Amino acid sequence: MRDAILFLVILVPILGQFAFSLSKLTSPPLPVLPLPTAAQLKWQRREVIMFFHFGVNTFTNSEWGTGQESPAIFKPSDLNATQWISAAAAAGVSLVILTTKHHDGFCLWPSRYTEHSVARSPWLGGKGDIVREFVHAARASGMDVGLYLSPWDRHEKKYGLDVPYNEYYLGQLRELLTWYGGISEIWFDGAKGKNATNMTYYFEDWFSITKQLQGSINIFSDAGPDIRWVGDEQGAAGDPCWSPINRTSLQIGNASLESYLNTGDSRGTAWVPPECDVSIRPGWFWHESEKPKPLRHLLDIYYKSVGRNCVLLLNVPPNSSGLVSDADVERLKEFRRAIDKIFEKDLARRGIAKACSEWGGKHGGFAAENILDGDEGTYWAPKKDKKGRYWIELRELDPVVKFNVVRIQEAIGMGQRIRRHEVFIDGRTLVKNGTTVGHKRLHRLPFAVTASRVKIRILESRGPPLLSAVGLHFDPHKPWNATKTS
Numbered sequence: 001m002r003d004a005i006l007f008l009v010i011l012v013p014i015l016g017q018f019a020f021s022l023s024k025l026t027s028p029p030l031p032v033l034p035l036p037t038a039a040q041l042k043w044q045r046r047e048v049i050m051f052f053h054f055g056v057n058t059f060t061n062s063e064w065g066t067g068q069e070s071p072a073i074f075k076p077s078d079l080n081a082t083q084w085i086s087a088a089a090a091a092g093v094s095l096v097i098l099t100t101k102h103h104d105g106f107c108l109w110p111s112r113y114t115e116h117s118v119a120r121s122p123w124l125g126g127k128g129d130i131v132r133e134f135v136h137a138a139r140a141s142g143m144d145v146g147l148y149l150s151p152w153d154r155h156e157k158k159y160g161l162d163v164p165y166n167e168y169y170l171g172q173l174r175e176l177l178t179w180y181g182g183i184s185e186i187w188f189d190g191a192k193g194k195n196a197t198n199m200t201y202y203f204e205d206w207f208s209i210t211k212q213l214q215g216s217i218n219i220f221s222d223a224g225p226d227i228r229w230v231g232d233e234q235g236a237a238g239d240p241c242w243s244p245i246n247r248t249s250l251q252i253g254n255a256s257l258e259s260y261l262n263t264g265d266s267r268g269t270a271w272v273p274p275e276c277d278v279s280i281r282p283g284w285f286w287h288e289s290e291k292p293k294p295l296r297h298l299l300d301i302y303y304k305s306v307g308r309n310c311v312l313l314l315n316v317p318p319n320s321s322g323l324v325s326d327a328d329v330e331r332l333k334e335f336r337r338a339i340d341k342i343f344e345k346d347l348a349r350r351g352i353a354k355a356c357s358e359w360g361g362k363h364g365g366f367a368a369e370n371i372l373d374g375d376e377g378t379y380w381a382p383k384k385d386k387k388g389r390y391w392i393e394l395r396e397l398d399p400v401v402k403f404n405v406v407r408i409q410e411a412i413g414m415g416q417r418i419r420r421h422e423v424f425i426d427g428r429t430l431v432k433n434g435t436t437v438g439h440k441r442l443h444r445l446p447f448a449v450t451a452s453r454v455k456i457r458i459l460e461s462r463g464p465p466l467l468s469a470v471g472l473h474f475d476p477h478k479p480w481n482a483t484k485t486s
């Protein structure tokens with residue numbers, strides 16, 4: 001008897017585990033190049049990140065300073081970077097980016113290469129460092145930090161002289177990338193003075209020094225190398241929207257590349273995903289007369305950015321007191337509440353998943369059910385089909401639960417593949433004809449529907465499609481229509 005109990009209690013679980021480990025998994029299929037780096041994957045999963053534009057413009061009611069501003073005007077009475085970060089936390093972001101110097105040349109940290117900085121301002125008697133306060137506040141909340149350093153500098157006398165100015169710029173870049181610990185993203189733009197068309201920015205030097213000083217940073221610019229500009233400042237990605245693009249075709253500051261940046265390139269050889277920068281207000285800097293965008297407009301931006309395989313970089317400008325205004329804080333909370341409410345309920349999770357085929361069979365590790373496990377690391381893979389006819393279907397759905405948002409996610413760690421797909425309900429009604437998917441595709445249907453089956457047909461893809469998730473959600477908000485409501 002004792003032996004029997006011993007057998008049941010100790011040996012059965014051990015033997016069971018042994019048997020389990022003996023049932024072999026199927027090796028994953030090959031990836032389709034290009035692929036994201038670990039840092040790019042981490043960035044993509046953040047989905048929404050935040051920008052803070054702050055500087056002398058905050059005190060002069062302007063967007064572009066002249067460079068002639070006196071540091072004496074820079075006196076935020078109640079500056080509290082922790083309050084900025086709380087606002088960011090309320091929006092659910094994990095990365096915050098600060099304008100350390102804008103086109104006016106005024107530095108928010110006490111750079112040793114210029115006197116045009118906080119060190120000459122009345123704020124904290126010239127002993128302050130906003131970059132430091134920002135970084136400390138972010139770290140204290142477990143957030144990562146990014147920095148923007150404007151190449152265009154309307155104050156610095158060396159500007160316009162290639163070598164001296166590039167040396168100056170690199171000196172400042174070095175300070176920013178060595179004084180403040182790990183920096184996750186750096187933002188470069190190509191803006192230039194009209195009378196300095198001769199000025200050459202030594203981007204390759206800047207990028208190389210940046211990578212040397214911060215090994216896992218993502219560099220943003222019109223041309224990557226890690227993250228590209230989406231080609232507009234409205235927060236709208238293209239449709240299709242590919243992360244791959246030909247980096248050799250890109251140039252920083254060339255306006256005729258905007259549509260290419262917006263859609264990417266299905267044949268692109270480099271993984272350079274797009275970031276959608278847009279401000280919560282009309283301007284990038286704070287202006288007393290401006291208000292944050294309505295919630296429905298922000299949601300529309302969310303669908304057109306995050307919902308089209310992008311990261312949304314939302315700018316929130318602190319005011320001249322040195323605080324994020326109450327109206328913006330409230331809007332950020334509403335925005336997060338709305339997103340959480342739409343996506344926390346997922347009708348699909350109560351159904352089952354069936355597919356055209358499963359790589360390695362039902363127990364190979366790539367079953368259709370993987371799209372419903374809430375884990376972005378697992379995915380459905382089909383067997384290779386010569387005719388490219390792939391589909392996956394949610395079945396046994398609750399036929400009375402309404403939905404108007406279809407969420408589809410590719411396992412982008414294995415490459416972005418889907419070119420064209422369709423969504424059908426109850427086996428026959430086409431409700432959406434779509435292009436790319438990528439990290440996340442959100443289809444907002446024009447009306448709410450009910451169904452007991454939802455099928456996704458992949459019409460064209462670069463190799464067999466790999467899906468990590470499919471979800472069905474209900475968004476109670478009316479769609480934003482910019483032409484109706486200004």
Ligand SMILES: *[C@@H]1O[C@H](CO)[C@@H](O)[C@H](O)[C@H]1NC(C)=O
Binds near residue numbers: 080082083086
């Ligand atoms: C700064 O803001 C944080 C978050 O809103 C708040 O808890 C803290 O009391 C503020 N600090 C000061 C000095 O006002």
Ligand SMILES: *[C@@H]1O[C@H](CO)[C@@H](O)[C@H](O)[C@H]1NC(C)=O
Binds near residue numbers: 154193194195
């Ligand atoms: C352009 O050049 C003129 C004279 O060289 C200078 O006074 C002016 O400030 C410059 N403007 C800008 C925008 O850099």
Ligand SMILES: *[C@@H]1O[C@H](CO)[C@@H](O)[C@H](O)[C@H]1NC(C)=O
Binds near residue numbers: 160195196198
């Ligand atoms: C631009 O470069 C040309 C040739 O190198 C030079 O003659 C001209 O003075 C420069 N212009 C400015 C504004 O520096």
Ligand SMILES: *[C@@H]1O[C@H](CO)[C@@H](O)[C@H](O)[C@H]1NC(C)=O
Binds near residue numbers: 251254255257
């Ligand atoms: C900008 O890009 C377009 C499109 O690729 C190209 O034709 C043009 O030559 C570029 N402009 C410059 C100044 O290089």
Ligand SMILES: *[C@@H]1O[C@H](CO)[C@@H](O)[C@H](O)[C@H]1NC(C)=O
Binds near residue numbers: 245249265267268269
């Ligand atoms: C991008 O590069 C690939 C491979 O060289 C090429 O097939 C494709 O046509 C290029 N895309 C464009 C828009 O030129």
Ligand SMILES: *[C@@H]1O[C@H](CO)[C@@H](O)[C@H](O)[C@H]1NC(C)=O
Binds near residue numbers: 322325
């Ligand atoms: C800045 O925002 C704070 C609220 O966070 C508010 O108390 C303060 O009055 C605002 N300052 C200005 C100049 O509007």
Ligand SMILES: *[C@@H]1O[C@H](CO)[C@@H](O)[C@H](O)[C@H]1NC(C)=O
Binds near residue numbers: 430433
């Ligand atoms: C879906 O869109 C493609 C291209 O836009 C078109 O060729 C195709 O006919 C459409 N399919 C349906 C069923 O509307």
Ligand SMILES: *[C@@H]1O[C@H](CO)[C@@H](O)[C@H](O)[C@H]1NC(C)=O
Binds near residue numbers: 481482483484
């Ligand atoms: C937006 O409103 C305009 C004007 O009322 C209308 O013509 C258009 O169809 C609307 N668009 C959407 C997507 O509802």
